[in-house]
Amino acid sequence: MPTQNKPTIYDVAKRAKVSITTVSRLLNTPDKVNPETRKLVMDAIDSLGFTPKAEARARAMRNTNRIGVITPFFTAPSFVQRLRGVASALSKANYELVIYPVDDMEHLQGYISSIPVMKNLDGLIIISLAIDSKDANRLYENGMQTVLIEYSHSALNSIVIDDAEGGRLAARYLIGKGHKRLAFLGDIEPPERYAIYPVKSRLHGFKEVLKEAGIELPKKYIRQAENRQDISIKAVHELLNVDNPPTAIFAASDVQAMSVMKVARQLKLKIPDDIAVIGFDDIDMAEYVDLTTIRQHLDESGRLAAEMVLARIKDPKRALQQIKLPLEFVERSTC
Amino acid sequence: MPTQNKPTIYDVAKRAKVSITTVSRLLNTPDKVNPETRKLVMDAIDSLGFTPKAEARARAMRNTNRIGVITPFFTAPSFVQRLRGVASALSKANYELVIYPVDDMEHLQGYISSIPVMKNLDGLIIISLAIDSKDANRLYENGMQTVLIEYSHSALNSIVIDDAEGGRLAARYLIGKGHKRLAFLGDIEPPERYAIYPVKSRLHGFKEVLKEAGIELPKKYIRQAENRQDISIKAVHELLNVDNPPTAIFAASDVQAMSVMKVARQLKLKIPDDIAVIGFDDIDMAEYVDLTTIRQHLDESGRLAAEMVLARIKDPKRALQQIKLPLEFVERSTC
DNA sequence: AGCTAAAATGAAAGCACTTTCAGTTTAACA
DNA sequence: TGTTAAACTGAAAGTGCTTTCATTTTAGCT
Secondary structure: OOOOOOOOHHHHHHHHOOOHHHHHHHHHOHHHOOHHHHHHHHHHHHHHOOOOHHHHHHHHHHOOOEEEEEEEOOOOHHHHHHHHHHHHHHHHOOOEEEEEEEOOHHHHHHHHHHHHHHOOOOEEEEEOOOOOHHHHHHHHHOOOEEEEEOOOOOOOEEEEEOHHHHHHHHHHHHHHOOOOOEEEEEOOOOOHHHOOOHHHHHHHHHHHHHHHOOOOOOHHHEEEOOOOHHHHHHHHHHHHHOOOOOOEEEEOOHHHHHHHHHHHHHOOOOOOOOOEEEEEEOOHHHHHOOOOEEEEOHHHHHHHHHHHHHHHHHOOOOOOOEEEEOEEEEOOOOO | OOOOOOOOHHHHHHHHOOOHHHHHHHHHOHHHOOHHHHHHHHHHHHHHOOOOOHHHHHHHOOOOOEEEEEEEOOOOHHHHHHHHHHHHHHHHOOOEEEEEEEOOHHHHHHHHHHHHHHOOOOEEEEEOOOOOHHHHHHHHHOOOEEEEEOOOOOOOEEEEEOHHHHHHHHHHHHHHOOOOOEEEEEOOOOOOOOOOOHHHHHHHHHHHHHHHOOOOOOHHHEEEOOOOHHHHHHHHHHHHHOOOOOOEEEEOOHHHHHHHHHHHHHOOOOOOOOOEEEEEEOOHHHHHOOOOEEEEOHHHHHHHHHHHHHHHHHOOOOOOOEEEEOEEEEOOOOO
């Protein structure tokens, strides 16, 4: 016999052959009910294992021990790695992890509006999403402990990296290796709804160093491509088919760098001799395929974010933190 | 002086000139209300400083609209892909996704015993974990809608694949290609705490076909290796260094197959000419690296699991289902 | 323009209790 | 014995919210 719902005062009343009023009264002002009746009702309560549900729930809801993560494409490798960091920190602290995947801005707005009001979360981590001042302030005002990753706002904690510096690192390294024809591949202008443009900054830094070195970055060497395999592959093909093709490609994500590698394999191009590749992120797979890349400590960012919310839940008076995580050049065999 | 009672949704509704329904809806299923209306209502909420009373909510709510997923290493690619399936089904149905990562059996036991009692979950999906009869029955008796993936129990819904058949598929294909020296790499005996042994079955099926074909599978061609890169790499090295090394390796997971590919690269072995590789799972990355593999529809399994719990939440009288998902041989370039 | 499906909305019916209020009993006292 | 106040009790009316269902609006097609 499954699904035996918790007993209500109705069940108790029926069992004790009294009205629900009496049951309620017994629970709230016991001295106002006759001792004999009291005994009757108590027996019924005991035998049914009754516990006023709503009240318990309400009490339980004061401190939910749950923290939420709002993230787009939460199954993309880089997001997963951040989540891993979050999860490990949370599970140590015995907090539940609730995931709110956002497919579009609608979703995000929905979550952002209702979460701080509903308060059925103790804290919130928002990954790679822009949130406007009004929402940030609401989060702040309602005391929802929040950490932003890959975006920042003065009213909230945040963890970011120096994207431009990432681009510079790649450019310097490639130039150091003697490359003259450098290309850039990335989701430079993602659908505006996410409203954050880290790749653009990476391109900026990349350009900057090239310029300093007197190397041109012609338009044909810059490819906008969404982070999907089919699209990236197509972009890489185009990139490698221009005349005087580049000798090195800086891909703004490891996944796209892997698309470059795939196309190179198809075209029987040797990596790194015919074409050098640098990725960005250092996802797990990068090591498997020996991809040279720029590591942004993904796990770490998640762990840190989780620790920050937990710390602020414990002590809400803690100062806000705006953290910039360092990047690291990881030399492997594709470059 | 005046009794400044806390604002209720009625106040908000009046202020925003909508019905209380809309206010409630905004808070619970935000994407079901028009963005313009949303703005109106949010303004009212903000200006009134409205906060819903937890106990009133609890009272009126019969379900939590949350379903939980218990899973080990939830950031391993194959698990992530199942989660993706779960998440997409859930978000369509407006359910929250709570993740319970299990690092050790302690954790699992904790979750399993408290979840059905707490009832702050409408349903539960348990991935790749063995649960004993006692727990299964408790879940069943407490009416917690549960689906197991990669394990089964007669009291609960389950989704499994035919692991042995997977092994057979690989063996047949490899034999068809003329290979005589076949090897097997996998986490055959994982730490007992998880207590499920799909890889063992894959090995069984693999062996079976070899035997029928009169091909031996000597011990030296069978490697136990945990699903970690360092360990797998070491195992592959050993495997390729025996005398008379195998010409083909069936790895029981794509991730391990990728380790094989990495070692082959290091040793300058050509794939598939010098060494053929077949993986298992067909994770996203398999396509990037052109890995021949056996697809077990991971996303699908997650989606299905989610749909099953949702269906049973709606109609608890639905019959239990024990589903066996088909496998599919995916031919790419490593074999 | 005409038609249909989907999206957005509100009225009203719950939910699991609490409270009010109008009875009943009971007990005490004249 | 009749009267009355205190002690009990239950029907019904809230409580603040959710959810169903019917209606309206909008968008997408021929």
